Amino acid sequence: MRCVSWACGIAGVLLGAAAPAQAHALQQEPAVSDSTYGCTICHADKRRAFSQGVHAERDIRCERCHGGDPSAIEVAPAHEGRFLGTPTKLETVRLCSECHADPDQMRQFGLSADQLAEFRTSRHGQLLLEARNDDAPTCTDCHDAHLIRRTADARSEAHPTNIPSTCATCHEDAALMERYGIPTDQLERYRAGAHGIAVFEERNFAAPTCIGCHGSHAALPPRTREVTDVCGHCHQTLAHDFYAGPHGAAARRQALPGCLACHSNHGTERIAFDAIADLCASCHGEESAMSTLGRALQEEILRAEEELHLAAEAIEEMAASGRPVEDERFRYVAALTAFQQFAATQHSLDIEHAEELGRQVRSNTGVIRATAEAHAEERWEHRLLLIPIWFLALSAVAFAAFKLRELRLG
């Protein structure tokens, strides 16, 4: 037994001394590589993970959570006293909260201390803390127990690009979710939606991941009357326009599930321009005045879109012929700015505003197209030069050929 312990000790010392150079380079050498530190003799794997995490930087050691005696180099004395091996889910919440629910300790790091309070309000917290249901996640189900990194670190489970898969560890588990009647296609739909594309493809971390709408520690689905405000947290102007229109009033009365009346939650589909009227008709019926309004709005937008496409083509044509097109590009951007404001009218359903925007788009694109037409005409006129050129050339050639023939005969 003693031999084995010694062998472990030597291995521990060697491992401690030859601690991975990579980790050293990245971070300050944490105290746990201290060779007199007993825990790492056996738990070398934990040491390695822990030393790369943020806690090791703060000189927090194993005993802070697990208790025991780190100065001991044998198993029995090391695990004595107030020792906690693998904490249960509840114990984990208690352990983390010892520090993380203490504002006095968190202040120095600029961290909030409200995680526990938030967790209590969440569905996860209710299940775990009140119903003692072990299906619910504890801190270490989302944050690794030992390898805890900053959220800005792309390797962290709480980094924006990793949050959806962190949540999906449980929420894609069909068997688990079936018990609570929760669907499992959220991640798939989120990835394909506008928000998922922004986060994963455009690396736009201003776009929300799961926690952007549901909260992190206080995770709960928004209630019907909350939906517009949750979306409006980012889409402020659209929410404003929405509340200004008839749908907004209905949403306040809870007669309409806010944004979800037209868009879906995880997929966050955009409504194609040519689908606006159909969408209106799907609730209001084909013949209603509201459907007529929808059709008018759709037509105004489609017409402006077509105008923009034609103007873009005209600009490209002019640019390809070498004409400077700064002015036209400026006008195009002005038209595009007006066009993008159609989004407001789509939410406020203000048809007069839409018509005004349509006029703004067309006044700019009209000038672009007129310039392009004049330019194309001018270029076409270049071809007229070919008439005198060929006339002169052929006459000269004919004359020379005639002269040559004369010389040959003569």
Place this chain on the structure above:
Amino acid sequence: MIRRLLSATRQSARGVWDDIKASTDASLLGVMRFVGLLYGPIDRRLQIDQAFRKALQYRLPSYVGWRHAPGGVTYLLFMVLVVTGVLLAVFYRPSVEEAYPSIQHIVSERPFGWLIRDVHHWAANLIVIALLAHMARVFFEAAYKPPRETNWLLGILLLGVVLAFGSTGYLLPWDQWSYWIVTEVMNAVGHWPVVGTTLADRLMGDVIVSGATLSRFFALHVIVLPWVAFVLLGYHFTLVRRRGIAPPMTQPEERPRWRKSGLFSPEDESNDGIPFFPNHLLRSFIVGTLTLTVTVTLAILWPRTVAPPADPYSLPDRLVSTWVPVDVSLALIRLVGPWGLGAFFVLGVSLILIPLVDRGPERQLRKRPVVAAVGLSFFLGYVVLFAAGRIIGSVPPSADLRQPEAAELTVPTRPGVPLPEPGLPEIPDDGSGGGAR
């Protein structure tokens, strides 16, 4: 009174003219001969006007005919390129910031600037075709055999000069097509064994095609190459005069009538053949007029597109080659690999050696099969590669340039908010793009 005054004026003008004639050495006409404008030898004992008239009456061998036109067409196109090139140089500015706007200025704001530019562009294409036609005629008629092997060497050097002219000129518009095609070709040159890296580095002057490359190419295009071309052309023409024009394959070689010194003597005159003026000049006039008309017509009907300005951070979706050898190079690079371009280059250079190998008196094509095979593989290869290049020509830059490490360098172009500058902004899929993103 007035009549007297007029006659006095006329008399004194004639006196001035006679004095100028008497005091101008006839050997000045040698300059005209040197730049290929006069054919005959110059009789330096005569006054300049008489010597000129005599030179015009010089008789060329009777077998000189339409077949020999491509050589003259090449020279005419060269002069067109010089003239239009000088006009373009007045407004063109060789810097990264100004090159593209100056092209826009030339084609859209200067009167007939578009015509000058497109004639320059089309002449650069046609000169390659005319030059290869001229070269093929010389090759298959075995006109490179002694005593004309030096002229063959000069001709190959001139081919190199013309290709160098086009390659350096191709970058000057500084638009996406020229930028990325030069990048791709330079990339291929960098892959050549032994000399490749050094050559590409020296030519580019930077790790990518940049302002340094533009300056170098401009200097080569408008300063170095014109001097080299004029000197080589002068020797080329003079040697044509000294060694005579090769007879067709079926006719035996005549004894050279010219003295080795190149000076004229009365006994050198022969009375057979066709006089340079007016017969040959009329033929040249016809060919020249047609060449110019075709060039101008092509320039008017198919102007070269001004592609978007060069952007080292974004590969264009479409590359369009607008110069014949570029099609050939792209075909070689993409279908054969960087080595292909080098190998074809070596094949072209090896044509220089042909007069050293093939010195016999045989001039019939079927009696010199090896040479015929080499020549055919070069000329046919050129045509086939050109066709292949046209087909693949509009494909985006090669896979070589799209390797992941190259692509990663160009990633962070879209930080959150899509700004419309500098290209056309995209139209969003629907109206909901207007909110906070």
